Amino acid sequence: GAGVSQTPSNKVTEKGKYVELRCDPISGHTALYWYRQSLGQGPEFLIYFQGTGAADDSGLPNDRFFAVRPEGSVSTLKIQRTERGDSAVYLCASSSGPGAGELFFGEGSRLTVL
Amino acid sequence: GQSLEQPSEVTAVEGAIVQINCTYQTSGFYGLSWYQQHDGGAPTFLSYNALDGLEETGRFSSFLSRSDSYGYLLLQELQMKDSASYFCASDSSYKLIFGSGTRLLVRP
Numbered sequence: 001g002a003g004v005s006q007t008p009s010n011k012v013t014e015k016g017k018y019v020e021l022r023c024d025p026i027s028g029h030t031a032l033y034w035y036r037q038s039l040g041q042g043p044e045f046l047i048y049f050q051g052t053g054a055a056d057d058s059g060l061p062n063d064r065f066f067a068v069r070p071e072g073s074v075s076t077l078k079i080q081r082t083e084r085g086d087s088a089v090y091l092c093a094s095s096s097g098p099g100a101g102e103l104f105f106g107e108g109s110r111l112t113v114l
Numbered sequence: 115g116q117s118l119e120q121p122s123e124v125t126a127v128e129g130a131i132v133q134i135n136c137t138y139q140t141s142g143f144y145g146l147s148w149y150q151q152h153d154g155g156a157p158t159f160l161s162y163n164a165l166d167g168l169e170e171t172g173r174f175s176s177f178l179s180r181s182d183s184y185g186y187l188l189l190q191e192l193q194m195k196d197s198a199s200y201f202c203a204s205d206s207s208y209k210l211i212f213g214s215g216t217r218l219l220v221r222p
Contacts, residue, residue: 004156033209042118042201042212043157056209091156098208101147101162108156 002026004106006092012112013082021077021109025094032075033103034067035091043091049075050098082113116140118202118213125219126192134187134216136202144205146178146185151215152198160187162205192220 005024013019025032031050035043045059049069057067064082069075079086089110093103118138126132138146145164149157163169163178163185175188189196197220203210 031208035212040215042203042214043210045209045211048209050208056207059209093157101145101164101205102159103157103210105156105158 004092004094004104006090006106006109008109009107010110010112012114014114015082015084017082017113019079019082019111021079021090021092021111023075023077023092023106025073025075025092026104029094029096029104030072031095031097032069033093033095034075034077035093037089037091037108046077079111082111084113087111087113116204116206116211118204118211120200120202120213120216122214123217123219125221128192128194128220128222130192131188131190132192132218134189134200134202134218136185136187136213138183138185138202138204138213140204140206140211142207143180144207146176147203147205147210148174148176148187149201149203149212150198151201157201160200164205189218194220194222196220 007022034046037043048056052072064080066078089108091108093105120136147162148160151157161176168177173190178185199215201215203212
């Protein structure tokens with residue numbers, strides 16, 4: 001596609017539920033990143049994929065968070081047993097290769113946990 | 115730990131010049147990026163400095179000094195549409211670590 005696409009754009013869920021957020025990167029981009037952004041803050045790094053493998057998952061806050069990219073294109077961020085503190089905008093970005101100088105971001109998925 | 119410091123808010127007049135500073139403490143540093151984000155929008159790339167010195171792209175310029183762990187973004191001929199948040203980000207070990215952002219308000 002022309003840009004990074006994220007779905008859903010908005011997700012409201014109840015505490016304790018499971019959610020999945022999807023990212024479709026720019027075609028041909030091998031690197032894919034997930035970030036989380038709270039109001040008034042900068043994006044917070046979660047995980048980085050190079051191809052199908054997670055090259056760096058050091059930003060995942062705990063084991064309730066998991067992400068996959070099985071075919072090296074679309075990625076899904078999975079959050080189990082959601083908590084109110086998980087409420088944020090989840091941003092996905094892609095780039096054409098290693099070296100993170102220029103990332104192309106999607107519009108984000110706004111997650112609200114009630 | 116890894117951190118980037120930048121002012122929280124800057125106000126300037128339309129047509130003026132404004133400089134947003136950024137100091138960083140990060141490991142595995144490769145370069146410094148700058149991103150613009152309008153309210154409710156996605157961060158968009160402005161510039162990247164891998165080497166010391168000034169990079170110019172139209173009305174925007176960015177500077178890096180590795181020895182001082184310091185950089186800045188210079189915006190010239192400010193326009194109302196430049197009102198947004200600006201983030202410096204350290205390219206560290208193939209991932210970007212972002213500062214907390216500077217909110218720029220351009221007044222007529």
